[in-house]
Amino acid sequence: MSEELETRGAEDDDRRRLPVVQDPATELHPQLSRGLRYVHQKLGDRILGHHELAAHVYALTESLIASGVLSLQDFESRKKLRAEQMMSAALTEWEGAEVLSDDTDKYRVKETLIDCDQRMHLCKAACCRLDFFLSRQDLEEGVVRWDVGRPYAIGKRADGWCTHCAPGSKKCEVHAQRPLVCRGYDCREDKRIWVDFEQRVPNPELAKL
Numbered sequence: 001m002s003e004e005l006e007t008r009g010a011e012d013d014d015r016r017r018l019p020v021v022q023d024p025a026t027e028l029h030p031q032l033s034r035g036l037r038y039v040h041q042k043l044g045d046r047i048l049g050h051h052e053l054a055a056h057v058y059a060l061t062e063s064l065i066a067s068g069v070l071s072l073q074d075f076e077s078r079k080k081l082r083a084e085q086m087m088s089a090a091l092t093e094w095e096g097a098e099v100l101s102d103d104t105d106k107y108r109v110k111e112t113l114i115d116c117d118q119r120m121h122l123c124k125a126a127c128c129r130l131d132f133f134l135s136r137q138d139l140e141e142g143v144v145r146w147d148v149g150r151p152y153a154i155g156k157r158a159d160g161w162c163t164h165c166a167p168g169s170k171k172c173e174v175h176a177q178r179p180l181v182c183r184g185y186d187c188r189e190d191k192r193i194w195v196d197f198e199q200r201v202p203n204p205e206l207a208k209l
Contacts, residue, residue: 035148099152100135106180114187122202125170126193128162129209132181143177154179160209 064070134152138144145155145163155163164173172178188197192209195201 032148035151038149098133099139100133100180102135102180103137104135104180106135106137106183109180109183111183112186112188119200120170122200123187123193124202124206125161125165126202126206126209127182127185127187127190128165128170128172129156129160130185130192132179135180138179141177143174144179154181 061070061075065072065075132154134144134146134154139146139152146152147155157163157165157167159167161167161170162172164178165171166173172182187193191203193203193206195203
């Protein structure tokens with residue numbers, strides 16, 4: 001065996017012994033993985049449901065036509081009309097995802113001025129733990145993160161706070177582009193947050209939000 005072949009063989013052996021390094025770019029993000037599982041589960045549920053419904057419809061249709069209650073021509077005509085109506089509805093609906101129906105321009109919303117900095121030690125930024133859905137404008141901007149496992153709800157960390165709520169200061173890290181709901185929210189009359197807003201008495205069960 002030549003020296004060159006021996007060298008190549010040694011290099012191949014070394015490469016085989018090296019640990020396989022996973023490219024971070026190819027690793028599946030946990031949120032994406034959760035989102036895919038959600039979609040697959042929904043698709044599976046819908047397919048099973050459609051099969052069961054189809055079996056009932058086919059059996060009923062065959063019985064009606066066989067008994068003479070419904071003519072085949074009338075059935076085909078009604079089926080075509082209903083298919084067109086359902087297709088039209090499907091273009092604007094998607095079960096499993098929800099978007100805030102309010103199309104107000106969030107940058108034109110008149111906000112309620114609240115002394116948040118002076119109250120943060122009391123309320124612990126509880127409003128940043130509330131659930132809500134993003135608007136189309138929020139989604140189109142692509143700045144605010146949403147929960148891929150529950151489209152299009154605001155994204156949250158494992159501790160329950162909004163993804164964009166800074167862990168230490170509890171300040172919003174996307175304040176300039178914050179969602180429409182955040183801009184229009186007023187905590188003063190929200191009993192989940194305050195027992196008495198004026199007297200600065202927070203709800204003792206804030207941690208349960």
